[in-house]
Amino acid sequence: MIPHAPYGDRLAAVYDQMYPHIEIDTEATIALLTELCPAPARVLEFGIGTGRIALPLAARGYEVYGIDGSPAMLTKLKEKDPDGRVSAEIGDFTTQGTGREFDLIVVVLNTFFSAVTKERQLSCLKLVREQLAPRGRFVVEVFEPTPFHSLERPSLTVRHLGCNAIMLDTISVDRSMQLMVGVHTILDGGVPETTQHVMRYAFPNELDLLAEACGLRLEQRWGDFSKQAFTAASQRHVSVYV
Ligand SMILES: C[S@@+](CC[C@H](N)C(=O)[O-])C[C@H]1O[C@@H](n2cnc3c(N)ncnc32)[C@H](O)[C@@H]1O
Structure with missing residues (x-):
């Protein structure tokens, strides 16, 4: 895949x-x-x-x-x-x-x-x-990876998706591998859905x-x-x- x-x-x-x-x-x-x-x-x-x-x-x-x-x-x-x-x-x-x-x-x-x-x-x-x-x-x-590379603990931000929906984004990093793991969680009144997103910066x-x-x-x-x-x-x- x-x-x-x-x-x-x-x-x-x-x-x-x-x-x-x-x-x-x-x-x-x-x-x-x-x-x-x-x-x-x-x-x-x-x-x-x-x-x-x-x-x-x-x-x-x-x-x-x-x-x-x-x-x-x-x-x-x-x-x-x-x-x-x-x-x-x-x-x-x-x-x-x-x-x-x-x-x-x-x-x-x-x-x-x-x-x-x-x-x-x-x-x-x-x-x-x-x-x-x-x-x-x-x-x-x-x-530019510097702010993420120096993250000591996961960061959390909130996105507005529409009047009844938000998305929570958490970001954590593994500095040794230059990997960033983002997790997007959609909150729209239904069962929360989580999507993981890995990047090599x-x-x-x-x-x-x-x-x-x-x-x-x-x-x-x-x-x-x-x-x-x-x-x-x-x-x-x-x-x-x-
Ligand atoms: C952040 S979105 C960007 C979409 C669009 N270029 C834009 O600017 O709105 C990343 C897109 O890249 C695709 N993608 C990521 N890695 C890929 C890969 N190795 N081969 C093909 N598609 C990939 C994802 O499925 C997704 O649609």
């Missing part, structure tokens, strides 16, 4: 409520991606999910292809894309390629860290190299080294999609490799 499938399968029903506009700026994401790789162009998204990024890109004239391990996420995507402007397949982006080349490959919202070992991350980056067209770009967006320098080992070079790093500088205070980064 694709290691990450349960995350998508169990959260697909609420996924689009988990990330309201205030938390992630999808418009800024699309603006930067279109600047880095103007249309028309071929785009591959790893962990395409419900199409938050893929659908606006397809609407702007890109040929968009996606891979996701979760059938439920792809069902949601299909519901939002009845005309089939986006092509997507079930698969594991850390082990299988598409056999095609793309001008832009993207993996956003920490999805790269769902490859839970260094070996899987390397395998994913090798597949990026193989599928990246000459002069193509690879864009990764992940969190890498610090930016390690990410660059892993990418270099696979023939990719860091071209640019920002603190977010609106091109804020990446500084010691940045909580996330958007890194572009060529």
Whole structure:
């Protein structure tokens, strides 16, 4: 089974409520991606999910292809894309390629860290190299791990999902393995449902080294999609490799 499938399968029903506009700026994401790789162009998204990024890109004239391990996420995507402007397949982006080349490959919202070992991350980056067209770009967006790496006890946050539903998120880390375990619990009046989500985080320098080992070079790093500088205070980064 694709290691990450349960995350998508169990959260697909609420996924689009988990990330309201205030938390992630999808418009800024699309603006930067279109600047880095103007249309028309071929785009591959790893962990395409419900199409938050893929659908606006397809609407702007890109040929968009996606891979996701979760059938439920792809069902949601299909519901939002009845005309089939986006092509997507079930698969594991850390082990299988598409056999095609793309001008832009993207993996956003920490999805790269769902490859839970260094070996899987390397395998994913090798597949990026193989599928990246000459002069193509690879864009990764992940969190900066320092605040999590220094967690002494599990953290708890609450998300608002709707007027009758909240989600409790607990995060704990195993520093020795660079593993973060997130547990999402939905409270909506029914039986509480819990979904575990494991990520292997890498610090930016390690990410660059892993990418270099696979023939990719860091071209640019920002603190977010609106091109804020990446500084010691940045909580996330958007890194572009060529
Ligand atoms: C955080 S969601 C991001 C979805 C979408 N890219 C977005 O920005 O809204 C992560 C998605 O990646 C998928 N995923 C995680 N690891 C994967 C893997 N190794 N292979 C394929 N899909 C994976 C999950 O099923 C989920 O749909």
